[in-house]
Amino acid sequence: MKHAFPLSCARRWSVPAACLLSLALAAPVLAGEGHDHGDAPAAPSANGPQRLPDGSVFLPKPAQRQLGVRTLLTEARELPRAFELNGKVVMDPNAGGKVQPLNAGRIEPGPRGLPAAGQAVRQGEVLAYVRSSAAPIERSNQAAQVAELRAAKALADKRLARLQELADTVPRKDIEVADSEARSLAERIAALGSGLAMREALVAPVTGVIASAQVVAGQVVDARELVFEIVDPARLHIEALAFDPALAADIGRATLAVGAQRVPLSFVGAARSLREQALPLTFRAQGPALQSLAVGQPVRVFVEGRERVPGIAVPVTALMKNPSNQAIVWVKTAPERFEPRTVTTEPLDGVTVAVTSGLKAGDRVATQGASLINQVR
Secondary structure, three states, X not given: OOOOOOHHHHHHHHHHHHHHHHHHHHOOOOOOOOOOOOOOOOOOOOOOOEEOOOOOEEOOHHXXXXXXXXXXXXXXXXXXXXXXXXXXXXXXXXXXXXXXXXXXXXXXXXOOOOOOOOOEEOOOOEEEEEEEOOOHHHHHHHHHHHHHHHHHHHHHHHHHHHHHHOOOOOOHHHHHHXXXXXXXXXXXXXXXXXXXXXXXXXXXXXXXXXXXXXXXXXXXXXXXXXXXXXXXXXXXXXXXEEOOHHHHHOOOEEEEEEOOEEXXXXXXXXXXXXXXXXXXXXXXXXXXXXXXXXXXXXXXEEEEEEEEEEXXXXXXXXXXXXXXXXXXXXXXXXXXXXXXXXXXXXXXXXXXXXXEEOOXXXXXXXXXXXXXXXXXX
């Protein structure tokens, strides 16, 4: 038997029930403690670094100090037109040298052992010995000649002794001839004997550092084989290739960028023969910054011409790339706002570049921390 629900009760409870159901659907569903899966997106902080709709970046002062942001007040001026050349580090012929044996033989350690790469040596220091090796037939021929000379010297010594006993009746010149012959035979025996056991000393031609060591103890080397290479790390040459021969006549100044340091170069001269369709240019470099360079290392040489162009010099660290792969710099337009500026640049000295368009004098360009500003999204 079915029980009928009173209509009055249904009417009385229908409105509150509907309200409760709507409130339950509208209220956020929260997981219990320990069951939060992190699916709800976090609300963006209005006080944190963020990319604004116009492409600029809002960066609060605390964030600027934390990221180490530094800016530079730009200045427009006449800058020299520079060219970037590919080069490499080469040895200074007056401050470096190569050690090569004159004869083939076996390597023996020197007084301080065999030097290792990076070890400092002084000019005239014995680095190693080469024990000369000869064919068996050559050694046997030399031994036979020594035996003949010893026999001849023995006879010469006896003849000299007899003449000296008859010094009162024998002319003085005969005694002198016999003495000279005996001494000549002794010197020839000594020369051949040293040739049988000759040991060539390999000495350092200059004072510097061992750049390369190609041998170990007991190794057999050929004549004129490179054994050691010595360089002075504070005195090196830079060889750059110029595909325009006219550039050699328009060199005002040249620099080399070693990290964040600018190393000035002295132009030595240009070759008079092409190499791989390019003209080699030689520069002299000196200074402690060269300690981090190695012979044969590729480098970039920036050569300044005598022509001048208007521009603004900014550090290379200020240049960034936008999503379109264009060169940009971040300009501080407000205490907590940075705007990207598309610029065109020309090389200057490796540490700074010349901005020819996109900036004006008085702009504050971010030089440190620009890469971090560029990553703010």
